[in-house]
Amino acid sequence: MGRKAGGEDMRGPIGIKISSRRKALAISQAELARRAGISASYLNLIEANKRDVGGALLKRLAGELAIEVGELTGDSEHRLIAELEEAFADPVLANLGLGSGGVRELVARQPMAAAALAQLYRAYAAAVASADDYAQRLRADPLFAQLLHRIVSGITAVRSSAEILEDVPDLAAEERRRFHATITREAKAMTEVAHGLIGQFDREAEGRRVVSPVRELDDMIFRNDNYFPRLEAVAETLRGEIGTLNEGTLIDALEARFGVSVRRSAGREVDARGFPGQYHFNTARREMWFQTSAMAATRQFQLSRLYAELAARDAIEAETEAPELRSPTAQRLAYRALASYVAGAMVFPYERFLGDAEELRYDIEALRQSYTASFEQVAHRLVTLRRPDAPGVPFGFLRSDPAGRLTKHFPLPGLLLPNSGHACPLWAIYNAFRTPEQLVRQVVQFSDGSRYLFLARTAVRRAANFSDRAIHISVMLACDVLHADRTVYGVGLDLGDSEADVPVGPACRLCTRRDCPERQEEALTPGSEQGAVRAPLVPRI
Amino acid sequence: MALDVLIAEDEPSILESLDFILKRAGWSIASVTDGEAALAALKRLKPRVLVLDVMLPKRSGFEVLKQIRADELTRDLPVLILTAKGRRRTAARLKSSGQTGS
Incomplete structure (x- = not known):
């Protein structure tokens, strides 16, 4: 995975890895420090994880240790650490008092055992959930x-x-x-x-499964770094068939090649499974229906997706033959996600979109105008600009409903984006609901010192008529502050000054900031005094 | 001649056994298969004892028992409850519905 300086400022287990690698090569601390051109005491701090290491110095150290920088930073390990921190914070393990320091050490020293532990914890969590379901069922x-x-x-x-x-x-x-x-x-x-x-x-x-299908899908996307070269190629071919891609050409191509007609009406309709929505495809009648309230961006995207599913079903399905996708549900979810991926790649062709994004400095509103696209569609496509030889700014992605529940996420190595439940209440993704359809930007700092730029904006699915209700969601992109000045959103921010950073955590449950006035839920951090449970917050006047 | 035992039971196989055993002991027997019929038959046939299944269609044994205890005419009728559950919770519910023995 060709990643740049992205996660290098994380104080992960890098120190420990440098230290064990050095010992394995039987090099003294003083010797390695000399070769890397730093003092022995500074190297000592780095090895003890008390100093960040990144950039040129990390490269030199890696060179001297004859190891890839990536192996030292270990992006996938950040995720493993996050998972194990969650596991160790679980009440079932809390009495063992395993601190998060222990997690980092475990991942660094015993990566296989750590992965096994994470897998067991997932299986355990799934089993508990399933047992609860059974009990509920039997009672009712x-x-x-x-x-x-x-x-x-x-x-x-x-x-x-x-x-x-x-x-x-x-x-x-x-x-x-x-x-x-x-x-x-x-x-x-x-x-x-x-x-x-x-x-x-x-x-x-x-219906039972060991790992949740959403997690399986996550793992698959993570392994591919959210970039699927074969699907990019498929999208390129499909674009070639259609010519200039827009709603009109898509409708013509669907009609000519697949005999699909498009109908629009104001009423409320449900799909084959009885779910309401703004659009659905009737397979038997070969008819795509849109509610009149569906926006042009939605129509263009969904027509692209339909075309992709009809023209390239096999190619998309082939990608779901991934080792991570063990359950049929995960494969179904993956199929949907990957069909959307192809639609995204059709609407926003990789090279042109990357070029435009760089030129417009990732100005999402400006990109929307050029591509007749929604905020979410652009944000989603930005996340997939991970081609190793032509990467864009690495972004993470989150979507929340108005109840604060996270409904979609794409992880960013190094940054823990909760994949369900709620995130930290201080995050821009929630602030955005206060100023609908206006972009909110925020520089945040986690307790490990890592800093990110958060960009969030709400989007609305329009009401179809008086009795219908508009549905609001909030979408957030996150990137390392190191990349912020490549974007229009870094303008006016003094990125070197962390004084104004918003101190945040991943979610209350996993956050170590005990003095945070916004805390809604006690951290499940082992070692914290039991009984110090705080009552849910009441408005402070 | 007054009826000895009214059986309210909807499972034919169980009813068959009960009917056989009680008749063999020399009692006169009548049977019904749901709660409503049980209440109607009580008024008409005036049995000396009621054997009442808890899980009955239309009206449950609980409801039937409540009615019996609420009615001046049937208040003192001995009722034998048949239940497959045999749980403390069922017993408690029966007590609150007016079952006196155990």
Whole structure:
């Protein structure tokens, strides 16, 4: 993965790795320091993770240690660390008092064991969730109650008939036959009930999974650094077929090649599964429907996606044959995500878009105008500009609903973006809801000293009519402050001065800033005093 | 002649056994298969004892028992409850519905 200085300022396990690599090569600290042109005491601080190391110095150290810079910075390890911090903070492990320092050391020294631990924790979390689901089901499910009642009744009938047969010596032949028949009948009925019950459990088991499908998809996207060269090529071919891509040419191409018609109406319609939306494709009628409220950007994007799915289904499906995608649900989610990827690549061709982005200094509003695109579409495409020989600014991506729940995310190595639940309430993604459809920018600092530029803006899905309601979401991009001056959003910010940085964390649960007035939930950090639980915040007047 | 036992039970196989055992002991028996029919039959047949299943269609055994205890005419009728559950919670519910013995 060709990454630039992106995550280098993270005080990850770099120090430990330098130290163990040095020891493995039997070089003394003083010797390595001399070769790298720094003092032994400074190297000592670096190895103890007390000083950041990056840029030229890191390159020199890596060179002397005959190791790739990437191996020392270990982007994928940041994610592993984040996962293990979450695991160690879980109440089930909290009593062991495993600090986050321990996590970094573990990942640095025993990467395989650390990965195994993370995998086990995921499986454990999934198992707990599934056990909860079962308990809930069994309590509430009338079907189970009914089946169990049938079984108990059957047993009672068999037992009483059997007892009569046994206890009544002078039973008439006719009566005897009757009770035997009852036993046989009830036993048969119970077999059927038992089969029904087993079938029920089998169906349940099919839906069960060890790792959540969303996580599987995450892993797949992460491994590919959110860049899929084969799909870029597919998009290029499809664009060639269509010519100049816009709504009109897409409609013509869909009609000519696939006999698809496009219909627009004001009413409310649902798709094949009964979900309402602003658009859906009716496979049987080969008809794409848009509600009249759907914006031009939405129509163009969805028509591109439909074209991609009809023209390049096999190519997209081939990408879902990834080792991470073990469950059918994950594969389905991946198919949807990758079809959107192709649509994005069709609307924003890689090289042209990268060129425009650089020229417009990543001004999202300006890019929207050139491509008839929504804020979210542009933001999403920016995240995928990761071609090793022509990368754009590395961005992470988050989307939140008005309840603060995160509904979509693309991770940025080094930065922990929660993939579900809520993020830190101080993040721009939430501030943006206060100033709808205006961009909010923010320079934040995490407790490990890492600094990021956050850009957030709300988007609205328009109401179709008086009785419909507009739906608001907030979309956020995050990049390392090191890249901020490559963007228009660095203008007017003194990026060298961290005085005005907003001190944030990933989410309350995982945040170590104990004195933060915005804290909504106690950190699950092991070692923190139990019983220091803070009541939910009330407005301070 | 007054009826000895009314059985309210919807499972035919269980009813069959009950009917056999009680008749063999010399009791006169009538049976119904749901809660509403049980209440109607009580008024009409005036049995000396009611054997009542808890899980009955239309009206549950709980409801039937409540009605019986609320009615001046049937208040003192001995009721034998049949339940497959045999749980403390069921017993507590029965007590609150007016079951006296155990």
